[in-house]
Amino acid sequence: MAVLAAQMASNAEAIERELERLLPPVGGSQARLHEAMRYATLGGGKRLRPFLVVASGALFDVPAARARRVGAAIELVHGYSLIHDDLPAMDDALTRRGRPSCHRQFDEATAILAGDALQALAFELLADGPTHPDPAVRCELLLGLAVAAGAAGMCGGQMIDLEAEHRSLNMDQVLELQRLKTGALIGFACEAGAILGAAPAEARAALRGYAADLGLAFQIQDDLLDVIGDAALTGKDLGRDQAAGKATVVSLLGTDGARARLAELRESAHTHLRGIGGEVHLLREVFDFVISRLN
Amino acid sequence: MAVLAAQMASNAEAIERELERLLPPVGGSQARLHEAMRYATLGGGKRLRPFLVVASGALFDVPAARARRVGAAIELVHGYSLIHDDLPAMDDALTRRGRPSCHRQFDEATAILAGDALQALAFELLADGPTHPDPAVRCELLLGLAVAAGAAGMCGGQMIDLEAEHRSLNMDQVLELQRLKTGALIGFACEAGAILGAAPAEARAALRGYAADLGLAFQIQDDLLDVIGDAALTGKDLGRDQAAGKATVVSLLGTDGARARLAELRESAHTHLRGIGGEVHLLREVFDFVISRLN
Numbered sequence: 242m243a244v245l246a247a248q249m250a251s252n253a254e255a256i257e258r259e260l261e262r263l264l265p266p267v268g269g270s271q272a273r274l275h276e277a278m279r280y281a282t283l284g285g286g287k288r289l290r291p292f293l294v295v296a297s298g299a300l301f302d303v304p305a306a307r308a309r310r311v312g313a314a315i316e317l318v319h320g321y322s323l324i325h326d327d328l329p330a331m332d333d334a335l336t337r338r339g340r341p342s343c344h345r346q347f348d349e350a351t352a353i354l355a356g357d358a359l360q361a362l363a364f365e366l367l368a369d370g371p372t373h374p375d376p377a378v379r380c381e382l383l384l385g386l387a388v389a390a391g392a393a394g395m396c397g398g399q400m401i402d403l404e405a406e407h408r409s410l411n412m413d414q415v416l417e418l419q420r421l422k423t424g425a426l427i428g429f430a431c432e433a434g435a436i437l438g439a440a441p442a443e444a445r446a447a448l449r450g451y452a453a454d455l456g457l458a459f460q461i462q463d464d465l466l467d468v469i470g471d472a473a474l475t476g477k478d479l480g481r482d483q484a485a486g487k488a489t490v491v492s493l494l495g496t497d498g499a500r501a502r503l504a505e506l507r508e509s510a511h512t513h514l515r516g517i518g519g520e521v522h523l524l525r526e527v528f529d530f531v532i533s534r535l536n
Numbered sequence: 537m538a539v540l541a542a543q544m545a546s547n548a549e550a551i552e553r554e555l556e557r558l559l560p561p562v563g564g565s566q567a568r569l570h571e572a573m574r575y576a577t578l579g580g581g582k583r584l585r586p587f588l589v590v591a592s593g594a595l596f597d598v599p600a601a602r603a604r605r606v607g608a609a610i611e612l613v614h615g616y617s618l619i620h621d622d623l624p625a626m627d628d629a630l631t632r633r634g635r636p637s638c639h640r641q642f643d644e645a646t647a648i649l650a651g652d653a654l655q656a657l658a659f660e661l662l663a664d665g666p667t668h669p670d671p672a673v674r675c676e677l678l679l680g681l682a683v684a685a686g687a688a689g690m691c692g693g694q695m696i697d698l699e700a701e702h703r704s705l706n707m708d709q710v711l712e713l714q715r716l717k718t719g720a721l722i723g724f725a726c727e728a729g730a731i732l733g734a735a736p737a738e739a740r741a742a743l744r745g746y747a748a749d750l751g752l753a754f755q756i757q758d759d760l761l762d763v764i765g766d767a768a769l770t771g772k773d774l775g776r777d778q779a780a781g782k783a784t785v786v787s788l789l790g791t792d793g794a795r796a797r798l799a800e801l802r803e804s805a806h807t808h809l810r811g812i813g814g815e816v817h818l819l820r821e822v823f824d825f826v827i828s829r830l831n
Contacts, residue, residue, distance in 0.1 A: 265687050265688070269692075270692070270695075270696045270709065270712055270713070271687060271691075271692035271693075271695040271696055271716075273695060273699065274687055274691060274692060274695035275687060278687065321652075322652075325648055325649075325652060328645075328648065330643070330644035330645045330648060331645050331648065348625070349625035350623075350625045350626050350698050351695070351698070353620055353623065353625060353626065353648065354620075354691050354694055354695055354698075356652070357616075357620060357651070357652075357655065357685075357691050358686045358687040358691035358692070360652065360655055360656070361655070361682050361683075361685040361686030361687070361689075361691065362682070362686050362687065364659045364678060364681075364682040365679060365682035365683055365686060367678075368675045368676075368678035368679040368682060369675075369679055375671075376670075376671040376672040376674070376675040377671040379671070379675050380663045380664075380671040380674050380675060380678075381663075383659060383662075383663035383675075383678055384660060384663040384664055386659075387656050387657070387659040387660035387663060388656075388660055390652075390656040391653045391656030391657050391660060392560050392566060392569055392570060392573065392653040392656070392657065393560070394656075396566075396569065396649050396652050396653035396656065397564075397565070397566035397569060397653070398566075399649055400565075400566040400568060400569035400646070400649055401565045401566055403645050403646070403649075404568065414565065417565055418565070421566075
């Protein structure tokens, strides 16, 4: 895990530099928009999704620099979703990564626009030549990211989540919510490495299985941290799901039940990885990192 | 013009059917999101941008059905921008196309999400095989749409527009605002036909010139309608720019000056079209439609 932590930290630095280079510089008539886009995406975050692209790509000999460009595009979509989720009309969150949320640092209109422009920038990056010399590969990446981000993915999950404040979800519905809201983008991050590396179909299916387990485990750990976490470590408001009476895996199974579920998911993820072969230890360690993280 | 009106109406019907088919059906756990996406994009609008793709594509023998799919993607981006622009934190508009704006019909959170999901859907459509058999063409379309929609296009223009409430813009700044906010997407609509038809570079440059004139003329006519238009015809709140003290071409030049500018732009657009050759009469007529429209 110490080796993994060093690798993740080094990757996070590289992603930071990549984003710094790809985001528009502050200047011009729309300087305030650029500033908000940079504020919301630079200077923090574990950069888990970009690391998943690098780690899954490494299984199929994808150069880390190429994987990181795709990882940066995913991080832009992730960043935009955090800005919009934090808005007063959504989760009304005051802090994010230990700083004022984007709409508090700027204003609501700027925050909405910054999210919109970050989503467009993510697709711009993927469509452009440096992503991969083969346009068919770029189109496959674009299609995957668009589906993961849209109504059948992240946006759909957030819609279910908003409605969960007004009705109580059962376990199947909670799992569906998490599969869309968090799972889709994490799943695409794992699959992106396979797309870049032209991986065989069986390996891709196994990666999808691993990613599904990882995405759900990530969310369960998030829900556990919402209940038992430390706001100083997570850098965001905690106890909000409980306060809102929202059903989560933790509220439905209890903390012990949720931890048991994490152990099952870990077993299942290992089984999927055995189906890929190659240097899968990195993805195994990422799983352990995700279920033991404190922020 | 009677022939053009019939062609535009027939194209608008075809676009309506295309959008109807491409938008997710109302159903599933995220039914409310799908409903809001459909509410905001179906049942109205002149569908000018899709028509521009068809008309410019026709110059290079692009089948209308292929042009309309790209036109539908542009219309999704246009539709998402209207949802977000109408939000209370932005222009706070009560009506759109003669109906309650999306956040009033649903709620703010749903409206924000519907806009986000529509943007993702636009890129999903373009990335997918049916758009064009050559993935290099799809990537060129994707790149063009992403740039036109993002910080260097529509979002950037909306940012300048928001800030214009707090500072008075001079003519150069107003033109920059319009070039980004309205011009970029209209420009891409004209260029998309050329991309689909693998048009020669000179023809593309001439189309870009035409599109720049058309985009500005479109906005000047919009500003004229905001001052002298009929709310029953436009289906949206009028007099808002004046009330907000926003500088526009009309406020800077007066209505007569603005009309004179439209005549100059018309001349310039005709000159650009002569550089293309072929059946450009349709694009000439679109220009006249844009500067004489009442809604």
